[in-house]
Amino acid sequence: QKEVEQDPGPLSVPEGAIVSLNCTYSNSAFQYFMWYRQYSRKGPELLMYTYSSGNKEDGRFTAQVDKSSKYISLFIRDSQPSDSATYLCATLPGYALNFGKGTSLLVTP
Amino acid sequence: GAGVSQSPSNKVTEKGKDVELRCDPISGHTALYWYRQRLGQGLEFLIYFQGNSAPDKSGLPSDRFSAERTGESVSTLTIQRTQQEDSAVYLCASSLEGASGSEQYFGPGTRLTVT
Numbered sequence: 567q568k569e570v571e572q573d574p575g576p577l578s579v580p581e582g583a584i585v586s587l588n589c590t591y592s593n594s595a596f597q598y599f600m601w602y603r604q605y606s607r608k609g610p611e612l613l614m615y616t617y618s619s620g621n622k623e624d625g626r627f628t629a630q631v632d633k634s635s636k637y638i639s640l641f642i643r644d645s646q647p648s649d650s651a652t653y654l655c656a657t658l659p660g661y662a663l664n665f666g667k668g669t670s671l672l673v674t675p
Numbered sequence: 676g677a678g679v680s681q682s683p684s685n686k687v688t689e690k691g692k693d694v695e696l697r698c699d700p701i702s703g704h705t706a707l708y709w710y711r712q713r714l715g716q717g718l719e720f721l722i723y724f725q726g727n728s729a730p731d732k733s734g735l736p737s738d739r740f741s742a743e744r745t746g747e748s749v750s751t752l753t754i755q756r757t758q759q760e761d762s763a764v765y766l767c768a769s770s771l772e773g774a775s776g777s778e779q780y781f782g783p784g785t786r787l788t789v790t
Contacts, residue, residue, distance in 0.1 A: 570717075598776050609679070609766055609781035610718070617776070654718070661706065661773045662720040662734070 569593060572655055572666025581675050585642040589655035589666045592636065598658035599631050601640045604668065605651045613653075614640065645673045677701065679782035681767050687788045688757055696752045696785045700769030707750050708770075708779060709742060713763040721765075724750060725773040757789045 572589045579585055587601075597618055602610035614629035616622045616638075622629045630639040638655050652668040680699045688694050700707050709721040720734040724744045735741070739757075744750040754761055764784040770777035 568717075572717075600778075602781075607786075609783045612778055612780060615778055658776060661723050661770075661777070662708065662731070663710075663718070663768075663779060664720075665718040667715075667717040 568666075569659075569664045570655060570657055570666040572669055574667050574669060576670040576672060578672045578674060579645055581645060581647060581673055583645050583673075585640075585645050585649070585671060585673075587640040587642075587653050587655070587669050587671070589638040590636055591638065591657050591664075593657075593659065594633065594636060596657040596659055599629070599638050600656045600658065600663070601627075601629055601638075602654040602656060602665075603651045604654060610654055647673050647675050649673050679767055679769055679780055681765075681782040681785050683785060684783065685786045685788075687790060690759060690789055691756055693753065693755045694757055694787065696754075696765050696787070698750045698752070698767030698769075698782060700748065700750070700767070701780060704769035704771055704780075705747060706770045706773035706777060707744060708768045709750070709752050710766045710768065710781075711736075711763045712766060712784070718766065721752070723773065754787075757787075759789050762787055762789045 599616045601614040604610045619633045626643045628641040654668040655666045656663045707724040710718045723731045739755045742752045766784045768779040768781045770779045
């Protein structure tokens with residue numbers, strides 16, 4: 567079993583929709599959780615960083631960690647075509663990031 | 676400020692040739708990482724440097740892969756006798772320190788194609 571599982575999609579939504587992206591992880595000891603955004607043929611860009619449980623909000627983006635169910639979520643409000651990218655969740659048990667496979671998101675005008 | 680840079684951006688090589696990939700981390704970042712992203716796969720950790728030493732090489736897939744870092748700055752990933760399964764995007768990241776929880780910032784990657 568991979569340590570981080572993520573549905574690869576693709577996920578297609580109309581502009582303005584609320585997007586929900588999700589991951590599950592296997593090790594309850596994980597404390598650090600990240601979301602990266604990766605545009606085609608670019609490197610991953612750190613989007614959100616969360617420690618332990620709870621919510622973190624940054625503009626239209628909200629990251630949520632539920633440690634009881636080992637579930638990580640990213641919500642995008644008022645989605646824009648420029649949000650079309652692959653979203654990667656990751657945990658950081660030590661120094662090496664454990665990534666999910668990424669979810670491909672397409673926001674259509 | 677300047678981000679992580681990598682060169683070349685693309686590399687096409689024949690099977691059996693050696694290749695060198697370069698990474699310039701963010702200035703002042705002591706920790707440097709190499710990851711590999713194969714088509715349809717998630718990012719795989721290859722190696723971690725703290726300063727010029729590599730405390731963890733566990734992710735290197737075979738002894739054809741090696742890496743070094745000099746001057747606590749530039750790092751080079753070398754793949755000898757390349758195979759077709761080495762085709763992937765090789766990503767470098769750096770962080771201020773190597774402690775758990777340090778935010779890692781990625782470069783644009785080198786896309787390696789082995790023909």
